[in-house]
Amino acid sequence: MLDLQLASLEIVVVIVPCQPGMEAPGQGRDVLFAPRPGPRTAGPAARSGLHYAKPYSTMKQLLLTMSLLSFLGLASADDFAEGQLWGYHTRKGEENSRVLINKVETSPRLGKIFHISVLNVKVKNPRIDGGLSTDLPHFPVSQETLKKSLTRLRGKSAPNPNYREGYETWKNAFDQGKAGIFTIDVADIVDAVEHTINQP
Structure with a gap:
């Protein structure tokens, strides 16, 4: 997990491989999760407090996060x-x-x-x-x-x-x-x- 807090902005990036039985767009690929605000509903993703990002937006969000890390000069x-x-x-x-x-x-x-x-x-x-x-x-x-x-x-x-x-x-x-x-x-x-x- 990669946590980045900037003022009131919090970005949490988790990259995990899809597992058999998970219902996710683009199943079988690595999928980006992010915290879901509000009440949780049934289902393994909901019970974990995570939701699936759309495959198209996954790479965009990851690139954005890495750009922020580079901008802030955090250690790598x-x-x-x-x-x-x-x-x-x-x-x-x-x-x-x-x-x-x-x-x-x-x-x-x-x-x-x-x-x-x-x-x-x-x-x-x-x-x-x-x-x-x-x-x-x-x-x-x-x-x-x-x-x-x-x-x-x-x-x-x-x-x-x-x-x-x-x-x-x-x-x-x-x-x-x-x-x-x-x-x-x-x-x-x-x-x-x-x-x-x-x-x-």
């Missing part, structure tokens, strides 16, 4: 690319933080690896003047991390020049089988870093 795995600046599910108080994708590479073993910087955070760091780190220059993360963390494309940016040092260190260790990548949420990565650097 196929869209992640170098130079993108994304909003993400942040920790409380860091709502203006952003994820910058500096570099994308592919590993035969792990698939796509995204080298990100996390900007404008508030990480307690007793090791520096001021006691706060605001930029975390390099994390190697999986596509799954981005899929479950990123929310909206905010713009584009040149790579963070400070990511290179961390990347080179990671790359040397990774090529020797001594380093991996993060698969947890970006906010959890930030939490882990803060916890680590504040250990006695």
Whole structure:
């Protein structure tokens, strides 16, 4: 299910294959369902709270929804690319933080690896003047991390020049089988870093 809420507008798209015994126009094809307002009537579709869209309008509605998703810049795995600046599910108080994708590479073993910087955070760091780190220059993360963390494309940016040092260190260790990548949420990565650097 794909839920998209825009002000008072709610679009819910569900694509399911027609099953034997279902009465639907264009039976045997994938059919688009949408919530039916008002009282429900008898029948499997009605009991589920869904109704069948007409086959002609199905593709139009799907294309409209995908266009809206593209317009709003919502995260899609196929869209992640170098130079993108994304909003993400942040920790409380860091709502203006952003994820910058500096570099994308592919590993035969792990698939796509995204080298990100996390900007404008508030990480307690007793090791520096001021006691706060605001930029975390390099994390190697999986596509799954981005899929479950990123929310909206905010713009584009040149790579963070400070990511290179961390990347080179990671790359040397990774090529020797001594380093991996993060698969947890970006906010959890930030939490882990803060916890680590504040250990006695």
